[in-house]
Amino acid sequence: MRIVLRSATVAAITLGLVACNGSDSPGNASNDETATSETGDTAKPFDKDPYPSTYTPYPSQPVLLRNATVYDGIGGVFEEHDVLIRDGSIAELGESLEVDDDVEVINAAGKFVTPGIIDNHSHLGVYPSPGVSAHQDGNEVSAPVTAEVWAEHGLWPQDPGFTRALAGGVTSMQILPGSANLFGGRGVTIKNVLSRTVQGMKFPEAPYTLKMACGENPKRVYGYGGGGFPGGAPYSRMGNVAGYRSSWIEAQEYKRKWDAWEEDGEGDMPGRDLELDTLKGVLEGDILVHMHCYRADEMAQVIDMSKEFGYKVTSFHHAVESYKIADRLAEEKICSSMWADWWGFKMEAYDGIRENIPLVHEAGACAIVHSDSDIGIQRLNQEAAKALADGRRAGLDISKADAWTWLSANPAKSLGIFDKTGSLEAGKDGDIVVWSADPFSVYAQAEKVFIDGALMFDRTDSSLMPVTDFELGQPGEGDMK
Amino acid sequence: MIRSTLAALMATVSLGYMAQAQSVTVTNAKLWTGNEVVEDATVVITDGTVVSAGADITLPEDAQPLDAEGAWVTPGIFSAFSRTGIVEVGAETTTNDTLAPQSTFGAALDMADAFNPNATTVPVTRIEGVTRIAVAPGFGSGMFGGRGLIADTSGDANSVTASQAFSFINIGEGGAALTGGSRPATWATLRGALEDARTYPARYNALEDGDVLNRLDAAALAPASRGQQLLLIAASRASDLRNVIALKEENPQLNIALVGAHEGWMVAEELAAADIPVIIDPYANLPGRFESLGATQHNAERLIDAGVTTALAYLDDDSHQARLVLQSAGNAVANGVSHDNALRAITSAPADIFGMDGLGTVEPGSRGDLVIWDGDPLDVMSAPVSVFIDGVEQSLESRQTELRDRYLTLDESERPLAYRR
CATH class of the missing domain: 2.30.40.10 (Urease, subunit C, domain 1)
Known part of the structure; x- marks a missing residue:
């Protein structure tokens, strides 16, 4: 599902960048491989990754976390286990591992170790703190279809919210455009490692995503003209769906034109359209659809629409009524990115219940705990715990170990990065959290957060608590937050 | 079992x-x-x-x-700040009585006229163990939101425990926007309004008008201006909090409590000395506004350690999620507050702040609000x-x-x- 660079020209450019960075990171190295191996493929005349990740893992020493309780993120729980992190990756999980002298051994007895939390719905950086007017970069409200905009182009890497999310054990996240538009634009997946640039945070080789939105928001923003009447389309849910379908029809025509040109190799290159580039990427399976959709009946409409045009919805977001069609979502293999208990702030959130997440899980569908909040992102483990407890009270027998799939593995799958992170399996990125206690307790805190094996946060060491530029010289600089 | x-x-x-x-x-x-x-x-x-x-x-x-x-x-848990029972669906204005941007009145707005014991938010809140709620107005047309109440969550017709329990006003960035655009405008408005209210009705008989408040608003704010009713003030920045402390020094009769108080820890000793309690959201740790740059989850710990009467509330969604005050209190414990003090901050402390004897405690003479739990x-x-x-x-x-x-x-x-x- 990743974005594949196909042309020799692009390969050369990419190689050039790698050389400039002097990097040998796994991410860039595999870009290199991709480019080389794909050199013979059909030539593509433009770069599909023009703002490439420059993230490289920070230096790390081998670390052994000794005698912890480990949730491996894929349903396993292991008492008194060790986790070995080496070369930035998870090397081994086992009992009483023997290690060489070069390995730093951290006594984790009484602690809990989990994969880093992955939030697949954040607006950090695009709606940063402080939330002043100049910082409202998350919704390109100028039109109902803005598939041409990319969240990464509005993302401010100095958002103090990243540091708070880190203290909550979040190691990766998806930054999405807002839900004003039918097509809000592309999302971007990042490692939660502060950088001077957005490119420096981008998760290497993560596929692009497309944000879409159902329901009340698009029709309120456009149809009601921000309170004035009449506004433009869409004014109703009918208009929403007509809007999506019209765009998909355009995208199909655009794709046909490009496919024909690439097939024949004759004539002028078709004119490029940024909006349709993105939609075409969805139709080709390269770009994953994340769609804000609360109501069950609307999700069912969207599922039919995705079949009408031949694409797949990866995850419905907020999905407050997923519990009403959990069977269908399981059948279609569509994830639901959910809050534990938000409800009632608008009509389409009125039927929110506390058992939504566990009911979706129980139906065999992919359940994800998401935040959509700079506050919520700091305690997603607690949101999972609430949902789990409410599910159990309703008679659903779900283990804590299984519930952790809501926080790491399932969001990683929804972002196309599960081959790299989201579980404690050997060879995966060393994205790991050491918790002071069972993270299903309100009292547990992330003590240490490793990202690609590097210790990026330590609650006991103020030198490992990053402070963004914005907070320098301000009240509370460097305070425990 | x-x-x-x-x-x-x-x-x-x-x-x-x-x-x-x-x-x-x-x-x-x-x-x-x-x-x-x-x-x-x-x-x-x-x-x-x-x-x-x-x-x-x-x-x-x-x-x-x-x-x-x-x-x-x-x-029974006491939510020190909510809009529960006065809004059914937040975005649907016909169901939302929290604020009235087009109203001529401000201080006179009485949330008891809005409170609906049959609102779906009431049982949703109750079944999480929250039996009493302070219900506050929002801010529509000015810095004077109106008067709030204390209610129980039984859903019974007579579930208002105390109407007109407090008046709610807004200073700082929010207040500035509501009074013409600046903090000085807010304070000129507030000082004038307190004078209008304190001298009600005499001033209105003699001059036929106040400087700031119409007759009904002045009448409504009169008890608070005389210290006969709690004056709840939303404020965040340390300098704004100091201005509130100064207001109380100038007007010692005022009975003031603060809501928000993101930078309260920076003036904790002064708040304690001035005997001004606070209602805070222990989650608030982001510089979401320039008035909350110093926000930290250790605010509660530091205020309590300084001796400030501190109640906790969940302020992110105060109409539908007031129930989350328990989780907020748990997080306060994770960030330095003792378990006892966190429990106090959601039971007896809010009762103290609102002067509700018999609530927030289980002692001889207390009202029979009781919750039995399946865990901590x-x-x-x-x-x-x-x-x-x-x-x-x-x-x-x-x-x-x-x-x-x-x-x-x-x-x-x-x-x-x-x-x-």
Whole structure:
């Protein structure tokens, strides 16, 4: 599902960048491989990754976390286990591992170790703190279809919210455009490692995503003209769906034109359209659809629409009524990115219940705990715990170990990065959290957060608590937050 | 199992949840009284009032004691700040009585005129153990939001405990926007309004007008201006909080409490000395506005350590999620507040702030609001197994639990799910 660079020209450019960075990171190295191996493929005349990740893992020493309780993120729980992190990756999980002298051994007895939390719905950086007017970069409200905009182009890497999310054990996240538009634009997946640039945070080789939105928001923003009447389309849910379908029809025509040109190799290159580039990427399976959709009946409409045009919805977001069609979502293999208990702030959130997440899980569908909040992102483990407890009270027998799939593995799958992170399996990125206690307790805190094996946060060491530029010289600089 | 014992009890008393006080005796409780934890405690409630509570209590002769088997028992939780019961669906203005941007009136707006005991938010809040809520107005047309109330969450017709319990005003960035655009405009407005209110009705008889307030608003703000009613002030920045402290020095009769107080820890000693309590959201740790640059989750710890009376609330969604105050309090513990002080901040401290004697405590003479828990009340996997308000056992059902029960299985082979309830 990743974005594949196909042309020799692009390969050369990419190689050039790698050389400039002097990097040998796994991410860039595999870009290199991709480019080389794909050199013979059909030539593509433009770069599909023009703002490439420059993230490289920070230096790390081998670390052994000794005698912890480990949730491996894929349903396993292991008492008194060790986790070995080496070369930035998870090397081994086992009992009483023997290690060489070069390995730093951290006594984790009484602690809990989990994969880093992955939030697949954040607006950090695009709606940063402080939330002043100049910082409202998350919704390109100028039109109902803005598939041409990319969240990464509005993302401010100095958002103090990243540091708070880190203290909550979040190691990766998806930054999405807002839900004003039918097509809000592309999302971007990042490692939660502060950088001077957005490119420096981008998760290497993560596929692009497309944000879409159902329901009340698009029709309120456009149809009601921000309170004035009449506004433009869409004014109703009918208009929403007509809007999506019209765009998909355009995208199909655009794709046909490009496919024909690439097939024949004759004539002028078709004119490029940024909006349709993105939609075409969805139709080709390269770009994953994340769609804000609360109501069950609307999700069912969207599922039919995705079949009408031949694409797949990866995850419905907020999905407050997923519990009403959990069977269908399981059948279609569509994830639901959910809050534990938000409800009632608008009509389409009125039927929110506390058992939504566990009911979706129980139906065999992919359940994800998401935040959509700079506050919520700091305690997603607690949101999972609430949902789990409410599910159990309703008679659903779900283990804590299984519930952790809501926080790491399932969001990683929804972002196309599960081959790299989201579980404690050997060879995966060393994205790991050491918790002071069972993270299903309100009292547990992330003590240490490793990202690609590097210790990026330590609650006991103020030198490992990053402070963004914005907070320098301000009240509370460097305070425990 | 406590659950089955209680379920049996509920089966006997739950028919229609008749709003009649009953005699309730709970034994073997790990009781938070509002002031301390007492192990092996007994609580006896008669005619809606706690008659005895603590260790070594002699049971009434006719008691049918409910053995809590060591479970946590607390007073009903008191949400120190909410909009519960005055808005049904936030974005639907026809259902939202929190604010009135087009109103001529401000201070005169009385949330008791809006409070709806049948709002779906009320049972949703109750079944999480929250039995009392402070219900505050929003801000529509000016810095004077109006008057708030204290209610119980029984859903009964007479569930307003105290109407016009406080007046709510807004200073800082929010207040500036509501008074013409700057802090100086806010303070000129506030000083003028307090003068109008304090001199009501004489000023209005002599001059026929106030400087700031119309006649009804002046009448409404008069009790607060004279210290006869709590004046709740939303403010965040340390300098704004100092201005509030100065206001109280200039007007010692005022009974002031703060809401928000993100930078409260920076002036904690001064707040304690001025005897100004605070209602804060322990989650607030982001510089979301320039007035909250110093926000930290250690605010609660530092304020309490300095001796400031501190209540906790969940301010992110105060209409539908006031129930989350328990999780907020648990997080305060994770960030340095003692378990006792966190419990105090959601029981007796808010009762103190609002002057509600008999609420937030389980002591002889307290009102019979009691919650029996299946675990540590502050931990996120815990929940109430039994809730009493004024000695009456409450339903633990809500519209949400009905939806849940309808959709527990999705089998429609016989009839659509709409036939299942």
